[in-house]
Amino acid sequence: MAHDIEIIEKTPAEYNYKKRNADRAMRGQLMMFALMIFMTLISFTAVQAGFSPLFVIPVILLLAAVQVGLQLYYFMHMKEEGHGLPAMFMYTGVLIAFLTVLTFVTIVWW
Amino acid sequence: MTTAANTVAQKKGFGATLWDWLTTVDHKKIGILYLIGGGFFFVLGGIEALMIRLQLLVPNNDFVSAGFFNELITMHGTTMIFLAAMPLLFGFMNAIVPLQIGARDVAFPFINSLGFWMFFFGGLFLNLSWFIDAAPDAGWTSYASLSLASTGHGIDFYAIGLQIAGGGTLMAGINFLVTIINMRAPGMTYMRMPLFTWTTFVASALILFAFPPLTVGLFFLTFDRMFGGNFFDVDYGGNTIIWEHIFWIFGHPEVYILVLPSFGIFSEIFTIFSRKRLFGYSAMVFATVLIGFLGFMVWAHHMFTVGLGPTANAIFAVATMAIAVPTGVKIFNWLLTMWGGSIRVTTPMLYALGFIPSFVMGGVTGVQQGAAPLDYQLHDSYFIVAHFHYVIVGGVVLAILAATHLYWPKMFGTMLSEKLGKVTFWFFFIGFHMTFFLQHFLGLMGMPRRVWTYNADQGWDLFNMISSAGALLMAIGVIVMVINIIMTTAKNERVGNDPWEDGRTLEWAIPSPPPFYNFAQTPLVRGLDTYWIEKQDGNKKGYIPAEPLSDIHMPHGSFIPFVMSLGLFIAGFGAMFRVEHSWGLPVLIAGLVLTFLSMSLRSVKDDLGFYVTKEEILRTERGSK
């Protein structure tokens, strides 16, 4: 329970190690951010450029999916340890979400 | 506030006791609150059912009017599903699951209490429709074209009331999930969890994924009816089929939300009263998960006649049938649990024994309905009514009644009379088959469901009469049970830890009822059926402690959940009467402000709980010996 929390002082070496790791992770995050912005730009340009919808729509959907993956895995740390369960529930959610959307674009009609 | 939650209730005055119940965050007390609330609504829904059957007793009856009949069936279905069956199951889940996993409480005691009060106020809101304006009358499914056309405020009550109660359910679901994920005692791996815990887990996951669509659907309905939305209004480009999909994306998982915990309860009963571990435990777990998963792939079997086209119908038909396989695995595992066991037919076991053939009959008619072309005939006929009462009453209600007898001693410390319990069973069981068996044939003989009356000489007269008589027997059964409860409570003969003598899981290792902190020391789990293992090893204490005796951290009670739910309740009225009364909008805003203010109060005022001292624990433990 809560009162069991022990306060562990890190040694300078441990602390520096942690700090270095954190900084490296942060640089990674920044890279990912750049990537996301880049993909957003591509999406907007692709639409503005007026390519055929048959080409544009799959591309922007794919980019959106990739971008969301980056958000989840990097910004929301899903790639880190201890996220197995959240990941499982998110995947289930995504699957059901997909089925729902699929239904509504196929068998709801006029 | 309630640091004194541990002082025994009897010493308190009425006001203090009431306050204690209004503010409690103890999972065992919330379990009892759920039983009281759910029990009340079950009787209410039952009375509505009796009125339905009375109206259909003879042809061309005019016991109730056509409009009132539609209100009756709508409220019967809605009440039974949302306000009776689910809360009653939540009651047992709350009371038992934390004990089964060796936890002191649930993960979010505050949210647990909030979930209850939202259910309660939502149910109250819905049922006030009987006294204010009109009750909802478009069926529990509330299909959009009819629910938009329905005049008066009935459907508004439905949409807002269910919204509030549904929010509570969602919270309860998340709470159970996190409890089971995080609060398990050391050694309690996933594959050592009792089946009731497993089914609670999967049912809660279904809640997590099924209730958001309901929330959205109800919002659409609310907006269409009260705020100028056009989701379902065909004249404005809307589409009513969207409602049907959303409702059943929620609605089909909902029926498994009901039946899975029931399966869990029966799994416990079969093992206890066969004195044998569950046959094929891992297959049972797998089947539970699979049923939950497949439960999301089949919703359109309620819409075979809507005109989705042969491809969609064929896919959903086959997916539907697939669910029979894991369910069958469960049935046969239960049978094989009994096989080679030492079967003692107590009241709970009697219910379990009644459950097997009843549920199988209901299940197989479900598979028949899953055959789409056949369902074109069966859909919206009394065959469907027969099917779902066989699975719901034969599965869920029997499970609730069984759990009432099984867990009563654990929850209240006294045993319900076995003799009266068996009387209840036989009345209920015979009445149940009498009511619903012939309805299969009524459906096949052309009787549509939701009919307020029927002309004589269409060949339906006799069967309807028998069906109505059966409902009366069920009512007698329930009344006998109420008498049983009253008598038992009056007699108040205390029982020990393991009143059924063959208890297997952790809840039977501690006193009945358990002290408010449950386990003086967190137990160490060495295998499936922990308590059984310890008993076999001659461990008198019942479990091996995983920690030294020390202070226990407990949460404070809180009145905020009650106030938050009350705020939503008040806001509901404001939203509904916004258009015709000038006070509507201010009331809507006031209610929401009340809710959000109390919510922020909660997040701003840190509540770190309190500690029960070692000495106090020792005192309590000695007292209960």
Place this chain on the structure above:
Amino acid sequence: MMKGLKKWRFPAMLAALALVLSGCGENYLSTLRPAGEVGREQFNLLILTSLIMLLVILVVVVIYVAALVKFRRSRLGEDHMPQDVEGSHKLEFIWTAIPIVLLLIIAIPTVYYTYKLGDVSAMEKADEEGNPEHLVVDVTAKLYWWEFEYPEYGIVTAQELVVPTDEKVYFNLKAADVKHSFWIPAIGGKMDTNVDNLNKFYLVFDEESKDLKDGVFYGKCAELCGPSHALMDFKVKTMNRDDFDGWVAAMKDTENQVADKDSSDAGEAAFAQSCIGCHATSAVGSTGAAGPNMATFGDRNRVAGYLDHNKENIVNWVQDPQKYKPGNLMPAFDSLSDEDLDAIADYLLGLKVEE
């Protein structure tokens, strides 16, 4: 159990079950006494699945009873400690595999018939002259009554569907106000009439209805549609193709049969005064009227779909329709004099196209 079940027994059991079930219900209303190809296919599916289900129930009950008899504690003694078994892969395989096989047996005809019954491609087919090859009826479901239009012939009727036997009849289904569902139990499964779109399906009528109790098959509304959902019945008259063609011709002859205010017939005059705005008396036209078309009223079997077809009921109905069908859309005409009502009823009963 399966061993005893020799191959030939299965069809025999099918037949036996079919026989037993078909004793059930009235032949003009029961799905168990199908009078058309679609209904018969569905009935066969019912029998097939029922047998499989009975088998499943039987297996379960046999194991169950045996376990209960053999392993009661009262027999084994209080202290008996059963052996704990974890499970059995062999058994588990068996009871996974056998249900799968049984389900496949059901799934194959299910999928087959789903496509077969959903096939309406022939609906639009026309012969060289552009005449449709098949009869198509447009059904419009309205708050508590049914309108049937025959676009090919330009005629419309209400409450009683008239169709030829022994051929596929195709339906366009639509609801005008709220959702209903079109169901003729003895002929075949239902289909919803949505407010959003047209639904299409077909039925086949084998039997001429004149020999039935009321000379008609019963049709029902199967979707909750408001207070009078229970009373939203319709009737189906089936006749051979020749009779049907005769009926169509007679219907077409009502082309100019419009109630006249100045008619010498008091009933017709009164009707023209108060009722013509909603009720047409000529069968030539199309759907969309506010009230049922009356051109065939005298031939009908029921008033307002379910009341006995007599003068008294017509008069009562016109005076207070809400009393009979709560929530229906016809206003009460309680100010009409008794004579007028009487005359109107006579007039209506005289509107016939059949002899």
Place this chain on the structure above:
Amino acid sequence: MDLNTKFTPKSWPDHPETATMEAKNKFVGFWLFLGGETILFATLFATYLALRNSVPSGNDFSTQTLFELPLVFVMTMLLLTSSLTSVYAMYHMKNYNFKAMQVWLAITGFLGLGFLGFEVYEFHHYISLGFTYGNSAFSSAFYTLVGTHGLHVAIGLVWLSLLILRNARRGLNLYNATKYYTFSLYWHFIDVVWVFIFTVVYLMGVVG
């Protein structure tokens, strides 16, 4: 646990957001909640896709006549950037640098506010064109989907303000570290939803 336990950057745990039992519960519970939110938004998206451009006859609003990409682009950039700033905030949270965290969070809040401002402007503009909530099924579905997202942003801002103000003088501890962390999860999730909104609603809307 005592709220006033003081940590130093060196004693601050590696994963303060899951250091206590309560924190673990909140962490898992919040992720599950996001799982549910996924379905909630999926239903809204599905409905929007089904009703997109579905207007009564004589009404000629459509995605193509209505939406303007420059505005959406600016909004997207604001929200994406705010996602990054909240990552910075969590970076400092993990380093036990309270001040920097608060500053980055405040920036996050302002970016969010900017986003919301544009959204209000956008809705206001559409409404002034006559594209009101009750205009058509299309408009209802559009406003409900985008509006629900906007509402999430607004709730997030209120939450964030409360967090910043409430803890301004207390500093970081294990009790509020989770609260900050779950907030950042929530904020990223809002961003995730927006990615789909700008793609599915606006970009696909303009493409047709």
